Amino acid sequence: MYLMDIFCKIINKEIPAEIIYENNHVIAFNDINPVAPIHVLIVPKTHMEGLNNLPEEGDQQHILNAAAEIAKQLGVSDGYRLVINCGEKAGQTVFHLHAHLIAGRDLAWPPG
Ligand code: 5GP
Numbered sequence: 001m002y003l004m005d006i007f008c009k010i011i012n013k014e015i016p017a018e019i020i021y022e023n024n025h026v027i028a029f030n031d032i033n034p035v036a037p038i039h040v041l042i043v044p045k046t047h048m049e050g051l052n053n054l055p056e057e058g059d060q061q062h063i064l065n066a067a068a069e070i071a072k073q074l075g076v077s078d079g080y081r082l083v084i085n086c087g088e089k090a091g092q093t094v095f096h097l098h099a100h101l102i103a104g105r106d107l108a109w110p111p112g
Contacts, residue, residue: 007043007096021070025062028070028101037104038074042066049095051086063099076103083111 010017010029017029020040031039044059054060064082071077080103085092 005047005094005096007041007094007098008047011043011045021066021073023062023066025059026066028066031100036102036107038076038080038102040070040074040101041098042070042101043096043098048097050092050097051084053097063097067099067101070101071103074103079103079107081107 004012006015009015010019011027017032019027019029021028021042024045026042026044028040028042031041042063044063046059048054048058067080067082068077071080080101083100083102084098085100
């Protein structure tokens, strides 16, 4: 049996989130524990665990398109970072594919 993860519940509006962007393919909302002044999670509405479980064709393009659109909407097109943590060793804690859009402060490179 598949147990719904927290992001599926946000997609289904079963639990609240500060939704800032939504279309037929993705939903984006503020991270509950932001690491920067702007920290938005962009989540495909179709459940997939992470980058290792991508279908050949799917919502991946929509995630990238949404990121650029959200950055524009928030006025940070000139400087933002998109991060996908893949696997526990990389810090993935929610096993529903999502991209972090981070902006609003200087972003060091390489990341920690
Ligand atoms: P990961 O560590 O898997 O790359 O990212 C998961 C992110 O989801 C974390 O940054 C965490 O703060 C965020 N998060 C976890 N639970 C919730 C929630 O219920 N609501 C929101 N808005 N963010 C969440």
